[in-house]
Amino acid sequence: MTQQFPRTALALACALAFAGTAATAQTLLSIDATAPVAKPVTGHLQLGTAVAPSGQALGANNQYLTLDGQPWMPVMGEFHYSRSPAETWEAELQKMKTAGITVVASYVMWNHHEEHEGKFLWQDNRDLRRFVELCAKVGLKAVVRVGPWVHAEVRYGGIPDWVVTSMRTRGDDPEYLRYVGRFYDEIGRQLRGTLWKDGGPVIGIQLENEYNLTGPGQGAQHIATLKKLALKAGMDVPFYTVTGWDGAVYPSGQVTPVFGGYPDEPWGTSTTELPPKETYAFRFDSRVSGDLGAQTAAQAPGTAETDIALTPFLGAEYGAGLPFMYRRRPVVSPDDIASMLPVQLGSGVNLMGYYMFHGGRNPIGDSTLEESTLSGGYNDTTAVNYDFQAPLGPDGQQRAVLTKLRPFHYFMADFGARLAPMTVRRPAVTPANATDLKTARVSLRSNGDSAFLFVNNHVRQYPMPAQKDVRFAVKLPGGTVEFPRKGIDVANGAYFVWPVNFDMDGTRLRYATAQPVTRLDQGAAGITYVFAASAGVPVELAFEAPAGTVIDAPGAQRSSSGGTVVLDRIKPGSGTAVTVKRDGGRPVNVLVLTPEQAQQLAVGDFAGQRRLVLSAQQAWFDNGGLQLRSPGNHRFRFGVYPALAKTPADVRAAGKDGVFQSYEAQLPERKLTATVAAVREAQPAPAVMRGGLAKAAIQPIPESWRAAGTWRIELPKNALEGLDDALLQLDFTGDIGRLLSGTRMVDDWYYSGYPWQIGLKHLNAQGPLTLAVLPLRADAPVYIPREGRPDFGGQPQLARVNKVSIIPVYRLAIKP
Template structure:
């Protein structure tokens, strides 16, 4: 493979040169020419990997496989017990629409066997029904059976009657007796639902954050747990353990999984965190920094020793962070999204979120949370487990989803290409998390194709602009220099660019836009890309593989100054195309096949869903959250009763032929998209708030616990809270005609709690974010008063709050202020397909 131009080849190994605009050219070089490592097989002893229909799931030393092909899925943690069972189907449909393939979930022992010998698998604890719903919605499942799971639950999920009576987390015979009984119960719940039965359960995780090496402990205990699971009938293709914090496990029996979080709320510092390691590429150990394990070990763990035998799998890359009393970081969407290019570029071949969906602890379990009072390392809310996750505690879709979905779609489309690619480090590597100046990038390649990963975002730390930058990537048969002209990369930018990617017979040398997905249309096979902010999209093709390139007429809008929709030039056998003003273009290969290249602006890519509807997969652009349910298109919009939905390929029938209860829909053209303007009747209800009592002075925040840091207030302290009565009409609580409605509380203080009568239905540690309570997510008794209490936050509290949300500088000695309580509707419109639609592609 040759470089783009002669002078680019001459400069490929140079660090600097002249560039337009007076900036020196910075050429970032990386040698990815060495052959990718061949996978080793049979390095792990797994269970039955073939389903009754002949489908297979496998694992080698490099990646997972599905039906013999490389497979790079996305996994998201959803705790069934933390959601009402009535919402599981809705939750899983939204999960699927977000581009997630596998649902992971803990089995929390204390929830299911609160008293010895009495098991509860009913309602929100109905594991079988949850997994059946996964199967119904074509989602796979990985069940984390513990028995110790952490999950910010008391005793890591072990029942109190176990902890009170026997040694745990080891091969104590009495403990193993009860663990075996638990595993048998889980196996009964999952009977017929394992992969070997044609079901969705492909994996079992054993224990969690296990680094104990005392008597009856160590790697042998994990081997025992695997044996007990298999003896119970939990025969699956994949057995995992968490590999961080010096984890120990038996070699060849389980695959370690890894993770990382953008902040450490389990830390002890009341100050802003230093630059976090999750934003720097890994070229050595897969083991991340502190992930909050409850036990500590100074001995080296086992994860690095088996890195050549097991793939780099993720299970706990933070989709958010938990609320903990002493540290309350607030995340921005880019804090989560920037982790994906870094971790994928570091070799991750399963991207797993913890959490994907927030929730609340089961009603009635008022002492089930992790707390320092019960020997835990952290204090968390009694009820709330929102986690600032992409889907919040009520299931509300958050902004970050728009940044994650395009990468999930990319992995679904090109994961089989990426998975076998090795990781290659640049000539100049960043010196560690605190080095904010050195450009952070990596290449994953396999021969003459691969991907360039770049990140210029570090949470809460200013990154420099990199000016006049180009890349030189050496692949197996030559170097690729990109782009033609140097570019400036702004602070906060991250991206994934293809290098040497093939589209059938068409060879794309590189693109300065991020691949997202492909769909079919009457215009041809459509390749969808997302533009990188501040960098013009540029596509370089091997001219020998291309017959013609022309703008797609339906996508063209007038360009400033009458410029053509496309600019093209050829040099050294490379045809460079730059679409202007959002124009799509058609590439015709030498055999006459048409490929359409569409580049979405980043803001539009963040509004993108790719869903089957009306007979085929379509691009759906909307500010409303979109998902498919039983061939219907469901659109949900929080607060906004009017919104646009852009659809491509356009629908064969106009909206007048559709079903949309109480909605008006107008259709028009918007470039290559069909634009639907959706209007639904507005809903509005007033909320009346009455002050019941003023706050009293609270004592200083205590320090203590195993962390020797700020601990949650004693129960008696809550008698000093300020209190308000909240009156909401029955109609507002019924939310008739809406998918949900939220009581949104904005306040300043320490800990807020909401009671329906005497029942605590939700709580919140103040962090500056609005606190939302879905009326369909908690049990609000319309005949009982709603009461809100706020515990004052002292100015001297040794608690970390983000500076932008810290109310203390202007608050005097303490603060407990209610700013507002509002009722926010979530509108839903359901569109039905035309009965004559063709089969979905």
């Protein structure tokens, strides 16, 4: 809700902000946000049936999505059901929900369902209907990406071999459309009763992917044809989308473009580090973030470029990780991914969509189903593994990047309705281009006198100079707010979102040098707002304090003037930092977590109400209970706020940690050891060939594997006894590793320095395992990050197993 504030009050806040400022050379970063916000334009987007039987209504205008008429900012994560064991789906969806995902997206890969003409598979790991029903069960919405060409690093983009080799694809060829129509009919039958109009979770359908083909029977006409076929198959949903990058073409108004951006280009051909990616630079005039790996070349700017004023800025493929291609294997850090969030939000994104959020593995049919140069693809991907360095690994393991993303997701869930209608404001000074690493990277979104400030000082693989002694001047219709009182240093790698004139249930927070995370309503006990401190930045909060307001902030330094109270020297932690009480209002508590605590925070329904949980373990909520999963550590500790009425079974109370009640538990420890024995020594590997569509290094031909070294791995009996899973971690140095059970390949990996793990629970190994390692040649024209590039020590090639370990995975179920 936007409110106007007296100029005198804002002026006093400004004067207060100047108080105590040292007479040194400060940098004042200015943003003018006085221009009025344009009213949303509606009625031009052709949505499907958007009202559920319950009366809930979805909508879209040219600025944002709506839910029951209110701005709605969902977070969407990609999870491919056919690349994961069906028995794990429900728990994995619960993990995604706890991580702040509100919409699950999944490709329907045609060749996963109809490898042989007319023989459709919709059971076991390919049971689309069950997957969608589980989305509904755990409270997630779904977008089904039906293709028929999906890319997804899958053979022929997902189109079955028998289609590719017998007809013209990706256009209005009558024979092709007949088979596409039959495929869509099958999908429609699977989704019957699960669509939004039926009370189900499916709110969107994506047609095709990366489509920029033009000419007779192609272009916008073909997308319109696919939409007609989808509707004929019964797929009547509120939203129809297409990917909007690389000159995409589509019928304006009939579908809505979605966008993306990645922190590197594994589909590229460079064998060195890339220049700074524009993914880390705020966008003020465009939406397409550079090269996203489309396999067809655009002939002209696409419809998405001309539709900017007509469509909301929605994301579908912001990289939550990256795949490894044979010729290029970039490893990304958690900050490489998480720093993209303030950039995209500050650029106007109103749906944060990730690809991939959950890793997986390809099924194997008559052939392997990966994209490869051998089948005419542009890239060589691993045959089985589709890890993608995703926040949730193929075996459900939590990666560090998830803990960095989660606070942003909670922010979008609780405050996205405020952010979505806000207009992007360009600062007075902006970087000249993506390679300008010196100029401060700042953006603002505002609506009236309320705003959010976005700052990013992280660019992957490029150290950024610290922005020294910085203050901000935000010019709003009601006056200019300058903050903080003293200049701060924005360190290399820092990124954050700060509020300006932030309404806290009637209490006005003028500004904060901490990031809002979530809001917890405790009824008569009051309301708690949770913030995360920004690393290396002192926490400063400025409150409007009219007569009758009592502000309790133990340990903070307080200054006041003209009805504004500024609190600094606030020590982040798990205790209440500030309590504000107003006449006739409920208390408002402010909790400012350290950056480390914010990364351990999970928010969800536990024991009958919404609670905060702090734990170093992987945590998710499940049917009113709490699940904790711990790789390698059998001891558990977690804190809960508000405290539980009684101590749950199987845990013990462990005192208080600020406002959190702490609990501990310990499971029987398991120590697991694998036995490894060399079987065959590696032989000289042939030179890496170049060629394919990319005219770069291509994956070795199958016969090259005669040069591989092999090791036999014996697993302990009853390895999973008392455990949720056990992760087999294979540390090798070489070019490619393959894990085999007998002669059957069960997983594979391109060496990059990033750890390779396989869960034993779903490995289905029969007898001893064999690890084959193809040697990595010193002259191989492939990109491996500096951190992972091995020292050859003058040797022409390397193929060795450094260590094989088994990490026990403990799981603690806490039921209220």
